[in-house]
Amino acid sequence: MRIATWNVNSIRSRIDRVEAWLQRTDVDVLAIQETKAREDQFPFDRFAALGYEVAHHGLNQWNGVAIASRVGLDDVRVGFEGQPGWGEPAAAEARAIGAVCRGVRVWSLYIPNGRALDDPHLEYKLQWLDALADAGRGWIAADPGAQIALLGDWNIAPQDDDVWSVAYYEGRTHTSPAERAAFQHVVDAGFADVVRPHAPGPGTYTYWDYTQLRFQKRQGMRIDFALCSPALADRVVGAAIDREERKGKGASDHAPVVFEIAD
């Protein structure tokens, strides 16, 4: 079974690209982030025409997460227990949706950006990841054989090799010790990055800023990850980052990340 995660940066503006990509890549499950659409705006029909069922959670023009599957989509969950809110009053954003696809509990996650080191959004990001780690630890404790995939845009580059320039990110979000520690909390809860062993760095990225010709200059970041529970990680037989999809007019600023598990 082939599973992928992709921050599409608006499903409505990217639907032609997503459709073409699904047709040529043969993935069974796609976790999507930043749909930037309400439920009534999501192009469910375009996915149905390709044989994919979709569970989507979108509240407004921001965030938005979905799971498209052609191997079943059961027990859909919107958000996870303990997921922190944002705003005044604080409310849960559309950043997490889960579903069981052929026995695998798939989560599509859009971790808060953080915005700046001195911005309250950074504390929100850290709390969000700690809550996810706590929830994930509980899921594995309840069932050590659980097949769980935490997929998405984590907005953190865990290692120095994951950014084109360590110096550039000094004083910015995504590489700070606090953010890296928060990412590690999820790893420590039992979830392993199953892509890195198959797509090692340095110079291996999943995101390139639209500005400054970052893609053309190969100046990116690895911030999109597939973290799997032990039982699922044991089944992974391959993985790749589809850098080709970042090319050309109309591309998302993120590339799809794909991994394959043995049946």
Next chain:
DNA sequence: ATGGTCGGTTGCCGA
């Protein structure tokens, strides 16, 4: 050359 780019409830904010 003090800039450059996308997206959407666009003339501003979030990424």
